[in-house]
Amino acid sequence: MKKLLALVLAALMMMSLAACAAQDAAAVADATAAPEATAATEEAAAGAIDMSAVKFIQDGVLSVGMEIGYPPFEDLAEDGTTPIGYDVDFAKALGEKLGVAVTFVNTAWDGIFQGIGVNYDCVISAVTITDERKESMLFSEPYISNYQAVVVRKDSPLKINSFLDLNGLAIAVQKETTSDILMSDYVSTGSINSTISANEKVPTCFTQLENGEVDVVVVDSSVADGYLASNPDKFVKAFQDESEPQEFGVAVAKDNTALQAAINQAITQLTAEGYFEESVAYWFGK
Template identity: 45%
Template sequence: MLFSFSSCKKETKAAGLTIKDGVLMVGMEIGYPPFEYFDTDGKTPVGFDVQLANALAGKLGLKVEIVDTAWDGIFAGVDTSKYDCIMSAVTFTSERAEKFNFTKPYIGNAQALVLLKGSSVKARTPEELGGLGVAYQAETTSDIYMTKLAEEKNLKFTAYEYDKVMNCFDDLKSGRADAIVCDSLVAVDYVNAADSPFEIVWLGEADEVFAVCLKKGNDALTAKLNEALDALFAEGTMLKISKDIFSVDMVSSVR
């Protein structure tokens, strides 16, 4: 599904660098609040990455076309040129960097352990989740983290893997899952919501960063996006987006 946004900029600084002339096509998994999700009308994409995409495209004189893509196919989509880049809370890892280009980071992240308030679950770290039902989004760094923990610590738990992080919170609330491991930035958004039934009981080291992901070898567009990203940080736009979404500065730590 495609969603188009117009930019107020007219001067095109990325001519010939995008799949469609004058358009930055962006792959997103729309279902990952607060980074990308549908507004109350059920059809308008909103969130941190949506604002970022529009701001970056504006710097390049492009309009944005968002391509809603399931997470398990999002990297294949950029690899086969279905869109120019991915802006969908993509964590930079050395393994991914072997296969894809990445811009400079735009926000930091950590893993978080989320429980229901008043839960009888005593675990306060992921290492204590043995014997419990743990929900996380499949093929994400949370999945990688829990898989590695299971292998290295011989931790045995029931894994509930979902294609969207929203389903993790639904099942924790319903009682099907005992705990969630997810990105801290997502956890904060759910915990800070009015009348939230959730609480964060553990935060990992803030050693992850999100960046824009591009097809391997697309160095020219990567460079242009880095220039635009630098400008957004310098002029305060990144801070403005952060405060709009999180109410606090969550971006300056990566600079």
């Protein structure tokens, strides 16, 4: 009887040990599988971008419409021919992610959107994403946030606490930009009674300001930051409207959803890599 009891107890002990071994093996398997699953997810997020459905005007080349004359977003180097700037670097980074070459088509801002899908694949030129523009084109996810700012000469006595304080002043803006539209709305609605000088190029606005031809320049805050960093003894930012942040995106043709998706994936990867933080610090001194 004692021998039988001993045999039963031994059998139960062996079964318990087997069960524990099985649980340990399962735990090890789960612990191994979890990192592998996470790694697989991260690898997929940072993996090659699907370009199978993307069509370009020229095979293997992302052609970018750009108004080269809006520093520090887009400008020409000292040689007068080489594009440089925040948007230029961004376009090149997109090209690397998409695995294609990048070319720039210097285009006047007036009518730049009409060339999308005809003269170039997209527009990367400090383009504010708006509901009105979305009616005729697609946009990527935003790649930088922006505000409207008022810049004055460093020796100016003006105190600007809102756009209403621009009443009676001479204002310089770049033609058909968000700044132009905003100031024109203020004037047309009677909110202010001011003279607007709408220029083809933003450098002309700052030349007018420096020469005393206008009292203020209304411009994108990022552009203002760039000019202030380059000309700290000439200009200061008198006001920045942070009540309505604006976002810049890549504009593509309404039917080019494949390119939009590819660019969005590239932006996600560049964001994860810290690209934009480094580029903003370099070009805007932040």
